[in-house]
Amino acid sequence: MNKNPFEIIYEDKYLIVINKPAGLLSIATKDEKRETAYSYLSEHVKKQRRDNKIFVVHRLDRETSGLLLFAKNEQIKRTLQDSWNNSVIERTYIALVEGQIQKQEGIISSFLYEDRNFIMHSVADSSKGQKAVTRFKVLKSNQNWSLLEINLETGRKNQIRVHMQDIGHSVAGDKKYGALTNPLKRLALHAMKLSFIHPVSNEKMVFETAIPKSFAKIFLSY
Numbered sequence: 001m002n003k004n005p006f007e008i009i010y011e012d013k014y015l016i017v018i019n020k021p022a023g024l025l026s027i028a029t030k031d032e033k034r035e036t037a038y039s040y041l042s043e044h045v046k047k048q049r050r051d052n053k054i055f056v057v058h059r060l061d062r063e064t065s066g067l068l069l070f071a072k073n074e075q076i077k078r079t080l081q082d083s084w085n086n087s088v089i090e091r092t093y094i095a096l097v098e099g100q101i102q103k104q105e106g107i108i109s110s111f112l113y114e115d116r117n118f119i120m121h122s123v124a125d126s127s128k129g130q131k132a133v134t135r136f137k138v139l140k141s142n143q144n145w146s147l148l149e150i151n152l153e154t155g156r157k158n159q160i161r162v163h164m165q166d167i168g169h170s171v172a173g174d175k176k177y178g179a180l181t182n183p184l185k186r187l188a189l190h191a192m193k194l195s196f197i198h199p200v201s202n203e204k205m206v207f208e209t210a211i212p213k214s215f216a217k218i219f220l221s222y
């Protein structure tokens with residue numbers, strides 16, 4: 001394989017944090033085995049020692065860019081996943097959504113479930129899904145778009161995408177969840193900040209990336 005198509009933000013004996021580009025899978029699917037963040041990092045750690053392995057802690061959708069955390073052994077992975085709600089202090093995303101949101105900030109809360117076609121649905125009935133809570137704040141807006149800072153209180157599959165559709169402002173480029181436009185030729189969602197307690201040192205770890213230039217540039221184009 002060629003050089004990693006991403007920046008390694010942080011690495012120690014236990015963890016690796018990368019800045020995943022849009023278009024790269026987090027892990028393999030039945031159709032794609034090699035071109036994944038997992039496979040590139042697996043090769044990376046095996047160069048250090050042949051029997052080294054890498055373990056997925058959480059995932060980002062293929063078209064979502066940003067911070068992604070991997071563990072270097074299975075025990076660390078389990079520790080992080082088992083204590084995820086307590087260990088993770090902050091998960092902040094940037095999203096470009098369709099339309100002008102009138103409220104400058106808000107909270108979206110519902111219950112999410114997945115159908116047999118792997119599409120997530122948002123309902124008010126707690127018996128039908130898992131609770132999902134999303135906070136948003138408008139950073140910039142015009143009549144066509146709103147740029148949002150989004151904080152996850154829960155980490156459900158496609159949570160941001162479904163909740164943005166819920167309020168009538170789908171993430172740009174997200175045809176699966178109601179978007180009618182695709183100005184960036186990608187899903188306009190970026191995992192900008194990740195903060196958690198290190199499973200070994202108990203230190204507070206904080207990682208942050210810049211807002212993708214294309215997200216802000218859209219306001220100069222329209």
